Amino acid sequence: MTLTDTTVATRRNRRRASSFAASVLRFAVTVVTTIFGLLLVTFFIGRVVPIDPVLAIVGDRAPAHLYERTRIELGLNLPLYQQFWIYSKQALSGDLGTSVLTSNPVLEDIKRVFPATMELATIGTLIGAILGIPLGVLAAVKRGSVADQIVRVIGLIGYSVPIFWLGLLALVLFYAQLRWVAFPGRVDIVYEYSFSPQTGFYLLDAAMQGQWDVVGDLFRHIALPGALLGYFSLAYISRMTRSFMLNELSQEYIVAARAKGLSEARIIWFHALRNAAVPLVTVIALSYANLLEGSVLTETIFSWPGLGLYITNSLQNADMNAVLGGTLVIGSVFVGINIFSDLLYRTLDPRTRSR
């Protein structure tokens, strides 16, 4: 889980965008080239695999003509650029190949497992934002105090600890020793048949169906991985909040707000935070994207049936279609989150809306 602030910085500079039409165009070019790049990278990774895709289908003892026919069927005799063209067309129309492991179309597998990952990442980001923003504000306001140091250390440990290790230790403590949380997994086997999810977001489904015992069980399952991802999100969000708030609190409009006789609470939580919220939106979106990625390791620890577990299982079984499909989907979701946060940024900062 490496977190980049580059996006935040670029976006700040983008405040002085020229004209609306030009920025829309630039935006479209960015999206298209990024998707193209994602396809290109996954395509080439697929080509360098040492596993021969033909042999994987026909077996090593197949006669030469069968081998050759399959090779042509797979389009492997075509020049690379044509292969890439076919690959792109298929991928963009939703055909990511078939998983060797599950023998389902990869996209269908991903549709099935992705809500679980999103649910986990959402819980994590919620925890991170709800706790991280106030902590960051506190650290900035009481800069240099003991509280600031504590927030700093919490953040630094979050940046430095291996997530899978912390997950294992948490399981030992909260599951094996204290019995506070449920066995790894998403829902208890008892409810596997009585509960039929519709949207794939189990917590939401169970709550809407009024199955409160299921909600309780789901909660006991998601609490630990959710809290773990929440901690990582908190580390990032509190650190960035502190830095944005320090920047805002040193501005002249804060002096003006004091000169107006506003209370410190209003100055901090309304004036400064409202301004810091503009770049914070990007940080929260980035944090959400990072948690989607962080789920790869978290899900293996907690047997959480999401995209991360799907990718690692496929990896272990050399199921490259599934791995690359998963990579492509996560990459596209990243692009989507970026677009979303950009739009949100525009609505929050009046300076990006020109008259």
Added chain:
Amino acid sequence: MSIPEIALKPYSRAWLLSDRPASRQQARLGRAYIIWRRFAENRLALVGLGILILLLVVAALADVLAPYDPVVGDLRNARLLPPGTAGYLLGTDDQGRDILSRLIYGSRLTLLVVVLVAIIAAPIGLIVGTASGYAGGWLDAVLMRITDIFLAFPKLVLALALVAALGPGIENAILAIAVTSWPPYARIARAETLTFRNSEFIAAVKLMGASPLRIIIRHVMPLCLSSLIVRVTLDMAGIILTAAGLGFLGLGAQPPLPEWGAMIASGRRFILDQWWVAAMPGVAILVVSLGFNLLGDGLRDALDPKEAGQ
């Protein structure tokens, strides 16, 4: 009317802090001294530096420091001994190997990963960024689009896919991490280059007939270095964590190499009863990446005071 030069004792404090350095070397050392003083004021940064020096020493002297062989254990007598057992400070694993010895040798692998990734990724980022920033125009546009594409990828997932394709192993893990690490460096180097591309001193060098290549290498790159070093140091923790994650998934260093992430993976099976097998390597990872983070924070504050507190 000049103030008479007082001869300062070379390498003394006053000599270093003199605002009229007599030689290039004195000016350089003086600047380094000021940065060091700013850095040394930050106690946490010194802790970080201490951790890294310790890591270097341990890695260098692993043969002397490690009480046991890291690979071959005592299967008969020493399986899964708890920490504190006579002779085994941190306990032993399922193959009767001393965990402390494995951690000590593992520090070499951690250093290897960190150093190699830095050596591969930082120069790529530096070259792409400075070329892009200095040349501008279509070259800039193309290079930055490529950079953005790599930035759009989730790093760990891309590294996973790469290692899956190249085959598991520590070399491929290093390569995969390096491939996913350079884009932010390119961004930083480009931003730095843009700030002084049109400055007077570059114009002066140009007038003297220096080629673009010479300008980039001799004049632009050195100025990008300090912010790049800070960024690379701050990234080290992430690199260590990614490498450990790959090791944990069985895609990094292969057994019996004492890689810390892989050690956690092999200890996972006994986590409920012999917790120390998985716990100890995690502590090592935490301490080392914390060291890099503290050092990076301190370096940033010392090299770039206006960013301090960020």
Added chain:
Amino acid sequence: MTNGQTPLLTVEDLRVTFPTRTGEVRAVRGVSFTLGKERLGIVGESGSGKSQTGRAIMGLTPAHASITARKLAFSGRDLLSMRKAERRALRGKRIAMILQDPKYSLNPVMTIGRQIVETLKTHEDVSTSEARTRALSMLEAVQIRDPERVFGLYPHEVSGGMGQRAMIAMMLVCGPELLIADEPTSALDVTVQLEVLSILDKLVAERGMGLILISHDLRLVSSFCNRVIVMYAGKIVEELPSADLAHAQHPYTRGLLNCLPTIGSHRHPLPVLDRKPEWAL
């Protein structure tokens, strides 16, 4: 000047000290003056302590600095011994301050109207519609032609002159008795400067406010104020009525006056401000 009544503001031996890594920086070192319902100018170069004097009166000195004074009283009430909340209730209500650059001193994500209404609602128990009406009439008072429109604009959407008028409206909407204007026109275009000053002039006269105008521009201050204080290195070096400026005694004041070029006289070499270390003692 005080006519035997309590003066609006009394400052006696005001000192502001900032601790820094290399030792204490004494920004203001024993400033004393009194102010009635009149206009006082404080002049000095940057670093002379003029702005810190203004901020100390407002109570806006950074928390890590220390302020001492034998007396710092606003209409008879001691400001330094006051509780924080009382001091805050004075700010914006009875003492107000105008800052230098509207580009930075207005909150960029709030409309101008909301920022004016906010001052009112902080100090007075007014309904939203009444606050709006008063904000609009205040915008009119600072000679904004289309108050309804400007009310809904964001600070980045208006010019510097317009922004500074909005700032004045925001600070004067509660009808303060004392206004501290810290370089109110230095960030503006020359043509706009006079407009903003004349608006300020009119409002101060109409509402009978006391005014402290802080500036580096001696001519501007002397044409606008009744009295001028000249500060150097945290101290007052000279205090005199504007009318007597031509007879200034202190060489520093004379230096400041001589800096200005006059038409018809060739001066070579250009005079440089003389700074004698003993003035700072």
